[in-house]
Structure formats: C-alpha cells, structure tokens
Amino acid sequence: MDEFPEALERFQILALQLLLVVTLVAIAVRRLRIPYTVALVLAGLVISFAPPFQVQLTPEVILAIFVPPLIFEAALHVKARDIQAMRVTIGLLAVPGVLITTLLVGFGVHWGVGLELPIALVFGGLISATDPVAVVALFKALGAPKRLATLVEGESLFNDGTAIVVYSIALASALAGQFSLLDGIVDFLQVALGGALVGLVLGWLASQVYRRVDDYLIETTISTLLAYGSFLVAEQFHVSGVLAVVVAGIFNGNLGDRAMSPTTRIGLRNFWDFVAFISNSLLFLLIGMAVPNEQLIEYVVPIGWGVLAVVIARAVVVFPLSWLSSRISHEVPIRWSVVSFWGGLRGAISLALALSLLCCLS
Numbered sequence: 001m002d003e004f005p006e007a008l009e010r011f012q013i014l015a016l017q018l019l020l021v022v023t024l025v026a027i028a029v030r031r032l033r034i035p036y037t038v039a040l041v042l043a044g045l046v047i048s049f050a051p052p053f054q055v056q057l058t059p060e061v062i063l064a065i066f067v068p069p070l071i072f073e074a075a076l077h078v079k080a081r082d083i084q085a086m087r088v089t090i091g092l093l094a095v096p097g098v099l100i101t102t103l104l105v106g107f108g109v110h111w112g113v114g115l116e117l118p119i120a121l122v123f124g125g126l127i128s129a130t131d132p133v134a135v136v137a138l139f140k141a142l143g144a145p146k147r148l149a150t151l152v153e154g155e156s157l158f159n160d161g162t163a164i165v166v167y168s169i170a171l172a173s174a175l176a177g178q179f180s181l182l183d184g185i186v187d188f189l190q191v192a193l194g195g196a197l198v199g200l201v202l203g204w205l206a207s208q209v210y211r212r213v214d215d216y217l218i219e220t221t222i223s224t225l226l227a228y229g230s231f232l233v234a235e236q237f238h239v240s241g242v243l244a245v246v247v248a249g250i251f252n253g254n255l256g257d258r259a260m261s262p263t264t265r266i267g268l269r270n271f272w273d274f275v276a277f278i279s280n281s282l283l284f285l286l287i288g289m290a291v292p293n294e295q296l297i298e299y300v301v302p303i304g305w306g307v308l309a310v311v312i313a314r315a316v317v318v319f320p321l322s323w324l325s326s327r328i329s330h331e332v333p334i335r336w337s338v339v340s341f342w343g344g345l346r347g348a349i350s351l352a353l354a355l356s357l358l359c360c361l362s
Contacts, residue, residue, distance in 0.1 A: 018282060018285060022278070025039050025043050042288065044289040045296075046288075063352060064228075064231065065279075066352050067245075067352055068227045069272065069275045069279045070349065071245040071349075072226075072249040072272065073272040073275065074153070075245065075249025076252060076272055077153075079150075080254045082146070085330070086150050086154055088328050088330070089321075090154040090158060092324060093159065095158075096321070097317045098159045098163050101127075102128050102170070104313035104316060105128065105306075108309030108313065109305060109306055112309065118177075119174055122171050126163070126354055127306070128350075129159055129160045129163035129346070129353075130343075130347075131346060131348055132155075132345065135345065139152070144339075151332075152340060152343050165188055169187055192240055192243055194238075194240065195239040198234040199247030199249075200248075202229060203230070203247060204251065206225075210222065214264075216260075216267045216268070220271050226248050226252060230244040231244060242349075280347075280348050283348050284348070287351045318340050318341045323337075
C-alpha cells in the first residue's frame, strides 16, 4: 500500500530536480552565451552520473508526452496564407526532401560505418526532421524576410510529420526483416492522409466550442485537449498522430482563434510557449542523461560519419529542390537556399525518436 505514495514522491522530487536544472542552465547560458540546447545536453551528460537522476521512460510515453506540445505550439504560429504562398517549396522539401534525406543518410551510414542497411535507414528517418527554433529566433533579431522565415518554419513543421511516418515504416521493416516499396508508399499515404483528416475534424470541432465559450481558462484547456487528443486519437486509428497535431494546430491558430478575445489569444500563446519550452528543455536534458558517456568516445568515428552524411544529404536535397521550386513556382534566391541548408538543424523531434529508440532497445 505504501509503494504508490513512495513512487509518487520520487516522481515529484525528480520533476523538481529536472526543472531546477533547466532553470539554472537557462540562466547560465544568458551569461555564457552558448547555445541553450547544447548546454542542456552537456548538463544531462554530467548529471547522468548522479543516481537520483536515473529516469526510466517507455518509447510510447516519450512520444505521447513531448511531441504533441512541440508540434502544436509551432503550428499555432504558422499563418495558412503564408504557407500557401510557399507551398511548392515547402512541399518539395518536406516530403520528397525527407525521403531523399532518409535514403542518402541511410546508405551513407551503411557504407561508411558498416551498419546494416535496414537499421541505417531507421537512423536516416529519425534524423531527417529539422528544427529551426534557434534559426527563427535569429531571423527575428536580424529582421530577415518573412517569406524566408515561413519557408524554414513551414518545412520544419511538415517534415516532422513526414519524418516520423518514414521512421515508423523503416523501423517496422527493420524489425520484420523485409521491405516492399509499393507497400511502403501505400502505408505512407494512408498514415499521412489519415492523420491530416483526424486533425482537420478535431480542429473544426474545437473551433465550434470556442465560438460558444468566452473563458480563457476553458479555451486553453480545450487547446490542450486538442493537442494531445488529436495525437492519441490518430494513433488509435493507426495514422500519423504528428500530422494530426500539425493540422489541428494550424486550424486552431488560423480559424479557431478568430472566436477568441484578445486576452484569450495572448494567454493561449503564452501558455503554449511555456509548455513547448519545458518539453524542449527536458528532451535535450534527457538525451544527455540517456547516452552512456563512455560510448561517446568509443563511437566517435561512426558519430562523425553520421554528421557528415546528414550535412551532405542536406546539401543534396536543398539546392536541387529549391532550384526545381524556382522553375515551378516562386523563385527561391540562392542565398535563401544557403540559409535553408545551414538552418536545417536537428532538434527535439529527432531527439524524441532517438530517445524512444534507446528506451526500446534497453
């Protein structure tokens, strides 16, 4: 009978410890002027030696807790009309771009490291999602063109969904020991389109509730239900929970908030900024805690190959697809392609997938 209170107390203490570390690191980096996420990973590596900080999580818990708020918060800030204007470039980078990246990185790691091809493709899938949080913050500080910011944000938002679908298919194929290209394409379309449909339906239902309620606490609660609910409902139907959250978030940010008062809109966005900050911080901290320190030195050569493969694949994807987009629709200046290339950082989603894989294998 005493086990549950003790487990609850341990969880509370652990949560407070992690939040304390996040806070101290956030304060420290403002003075040291080093990247916040890098500092969190380093902090995670340091505190992984401390027994009180041992964390046991399942892959399902990691994806279900951390991914929805990160995706939903990003989608809230995206304007549909801006995405519409850059739809060709974003579509090329977010769908075929992710598929090409997965193949290039997978074959590169397979050839360079000797990793079995199915496993290498799993790595290619999980590392193909970009995370432009730091880049977009720099854009705002420098006053970068709005279309460029839309391109970087829009690609990241949609390639998160594509990457997780590709990763899931690659992982299932690796575990099954066989892969069919036709079956993979059919599965991809079913999972992606099904997830988008779930997000659209739930986003519309939430907007109808917003129209009938004028209380920022209730509306914030509804948005929380929408973020996590769209993910869980989609997963129950075996379609993409991430794409469901993407569509629900865009719907909420463009149509749902029209029925909200200015106070509610400000409160809602502040709430999701905070939730995304905590989720992002804990992910980077946990990845530092999860990776055995001695293996960083032991596997420094494969890590180098992985980084090289990702950089080369990014260049191969961005420049030709940006050129193709310029021929089809709006012109993408070469300087924008350079920014998009270097701005294709990997972040929270790739970390969540890697962390879930670590938990699955441990």
